[in-house]
Amino acid sequence: MRLIDTHTHLDFPDFDADRPRLLANAAARGVERMVVLGVFEGNFQRVWELACADERIRAALGLHPVYLEQHRPEHLGLLRQWLERLHGDPRLCAVGEFGLDYYLAELDQDRQQALFEAQLQMACDFELPALLHVRRSHAQVIATLKRYKPARAGIIHAFAGSYEEAREYIKLGFRLGLGGAATWPQALRLRKTLPRLPLDSVVLETDAPDMAPAMYPGQRNSPEHLPEIVGALAEIMGIEPGLLAEASSRNACEVFGW
Numbered sequence: 001m002r003l004i005d006t007h008t009h010l011d012f013p014d015f016d017a018d019r020p021r022l023l024a025n026a027a028a029r030g031v032e033r034m035v036v037l038g039v040f041e042g043n044f045q046r047v048w049e050l051a052c053a054d055e056r057i058r059a060a061l062g063l064h065p066v067y068l069e070q071h072r073p074e075h076l077g078l079l080r081q082w083l084e085r086l087h088g089d090p091r092l093c094a095v096g097e098f099g100l101d102y103y104l105a106e107l108d109q110d111r112q113q114a115l116f117e118a119q120l121q122m123a124c125d126f127e128l129p130a131l132l133h134v135r136r137s138h139a140q141v142i143a144t145l146k147r148y149k150p151a152r153a154g155i156i157h158a159f160a161g162s163y164e165e166a167r168e169y170i171k172l173g174f175r176l177g178l179g180g181a182a183t184w185p186q187a188l189r190l191r192k193t194l195p196r197l198p199l200d201s202v203v204l205e206t207d208a209p210d211m212a213p214a215m216y217p218g219q220r221n222s223p224e225h226l227p228e229i230v231g232a233l234a235e236i237m238g239i240e241p242g243l244l245a246e247a248s249s250r251n252a253c254e255v256f257g258w
């Protein structure tokens with residue numbers, strides 16, 4: 001089984017004790033490639049170093065809405081400089097993680113919107129896919145994407161919206177990132193939506209170290225768990241795991257131009 005983990009935070013200190021062992025084990029389990037996403041300016045260098053040190057790792061750089069209070073106005077300029085400097089380097093694969101988070105009430109929505117649009121513009125300018133964090137904000141994200149129409153589209157990370165919202169994203173060329181969330185029996189709506197999604201619209205992700213799947217409750221999540229996650233998602237979708245693995249890997253390669 002050939003798998004691609006389109007969303008990880010392997011730069012986080014959670015992995016400092018055993019990162020090489022984890023990467024070797026993930027590869028042995030068929031995980032060919034992993035995307036590591038920057039979330040604030042302070043971790044860009046670290047994310048980039050990981051992508052330089054291991055050819056299975058690709059980097060994305062972005063300013064995550066949850067870290068709104070840490071971002072300074074000059075960080076957008078610094079992000080643009082990173083993207084300029086790495087333009088055309090295959091180890092840089094996207095702008096992200098960025099987006100809108102309306103779940104956390106303390107995050108000012110106007111400031112989030114400005115940050116979101118500035119980074120969408122960068123995805124357009126540098127012709128890179130956008131890897132988006134969308135929580136309780138689908139309508140606003142869809143409306144904004146319709147204005148910018150980023151040519152390379154991208155991925156809606158940890159998609160948990162409705163079927164109607166999925167259709168809007170698909171019309172805009174976006175893929176839907178699926179991972180541990182749907183493996184939980186409580187995720188009723190998502191589990192009903194999954195079998196209705198076209199197979200060419202989904203990609204796989206773990207969001208490691210977060211979003212542990214139901215088979216590893218409360219544990220650090222890891223790309224090593226992707227084969228079990230594929231098995232659980234394929235069962236919900238009513239298809240063979242091999243078919244989901246193959247389609248999702250093909251879709252990921254299309255998004256990133258691999």
Ligand SMILES: [Zn+2]
Pocket residue numbers: 007008009037097207
């Ligand atoms: Zn993330």
